Amino acid sequence: MEPTRPPHLPPSDHQTETVFLEGPQSRLRELMMLLRTAGDFLRGFRTLHFVGPCVTVFGSARFAAGHPHYELARQVGAGLSRLGFTTLTGGGGGVMEGANRGARESGGRSVGCNIVLPFEQKPNPYLDEWVECHYFFVRKVLLLKYSYAFVVLPGGFGTLDELGEALTLIQTRKIEQFPVVLMGTAYWAPLLEMFRRMEAEGTASSHDMDLMLVTDSVDDAMAHLERNAVERFRLTRRRPTPSVLLGEGGRSTTPAGPTTAPPR
Numbered sequence: 001m002e003p004t005r006p007p008h009l010p011p012s013d014h015q016t017e018t019v020f021l022e023g024p025q026s027r028l029r030e031l032m033m034l035l036r037t038a039g040d041f042l043r044g045f046r047t048l049h050f051v052g053p054c055v056t057v058f059g060s061a062r063f064a065a066g067h068p069h070y071e072l073a074r075q076v077g078a079g080l081s082r083l084g085f086t087t088l089t090g091g092g093g094g095v096m097e098g099a100n101r102g103a104r105e106s107g108g109r110s111v112g113c114n115i116v117l118p119f120e121q122k123p124n125p126y127l128d129e130w131v132e133c134h135y136f137f138v139r140k141v142l143l144l145k146y147s148y149a150f151v152v153l154p155g156g157f158g159t160l161d162e163l164g165e166a167l168t169l170i171q172t173r174k175i176e177q178f179p180v181v182l183m184g185t186a187y188w189a190p191l192l193e194m195f196r197r198m199e200a201e202g203t204a205s206s207h208d209m210d211l212m213l214v215t216d217s218v219d220d221a222m223a224h225l226e227r228n229a230v231e232r233f234r235l236t237r238r239r240p241t242p243s244v245l246l247g248e249g250g251r252s253t254t255p256a257g258p259t260t261a262p263p264r
Helices: 013-020 027-048 068-083 095-105 136-145 157-171 185-201 218-231
Strands: 054-058 086-089 110-115 129-133 147-152 180-183 212-215
Touching (some): 013 027, 027 110, 027 136, 054 068, 054 095, 054 136, 054 157, 068 218, 086 095, 095 110, 136 147, 157 180, 180 218, 212 218
Parallel strands (some): 086 110, 110 129, 147 180, 180 212
8 A cells, every 4th residue: 555645745753753664665755764863863972972871760651740659760860869870761751750850859960862752752841951862762772872770660561661672682792781670569570470480481591680679669779779880880980071073062071970981
């Protein structure tokens, strides 16, 4: 069947990924999609290069302020700031907003990678900087690329996708064995049971989960990150220098408190 949209008309922002996944397009349209993808990556690289070592917080966008999961995320963001990390989220509401809010309220840096959607998602008001992505896969790369740990709060399919991606990259050695913390023992109990089933069936190994902590305690989570991220990867206070030639002269580097990291 031929596409109903005239081939010369560009898709609206929230339709971009739908069109990308529709199958073969005209050569011109596919070139434009390729350039748009490159543009998303370029903006992300230029923005996140200077924000310092991050911990990415995953979780649902659907919890309002005052909900226990939102308030837990707020405590997590504050704890990450005390450790000297930049709090990186998907930039939306709910758990993401709670983590960014906690980071900002504690004097830490708060950054987001927002996805353009027709509903539910817009940048939350607690971001110091953010990148807007047209494609989920670009956003996911950025959320993983700059982080030395991942904290996962209750969420839905998107959160499971992000958790699965992080665990797969760790399992296959595509990234270092960065710590993964699941916050909320009761919520994640069925998933942990599934992990045990996978181990019993031989589709996963016990050592794949060695650095995964499941807890309800923010203090325990932060201690785990300090041991398995800050100390394990010997994070130092080296800051990247903006390049005047690349138009980065006005960019701010990591503030005095947070640490920055050696090349990965």
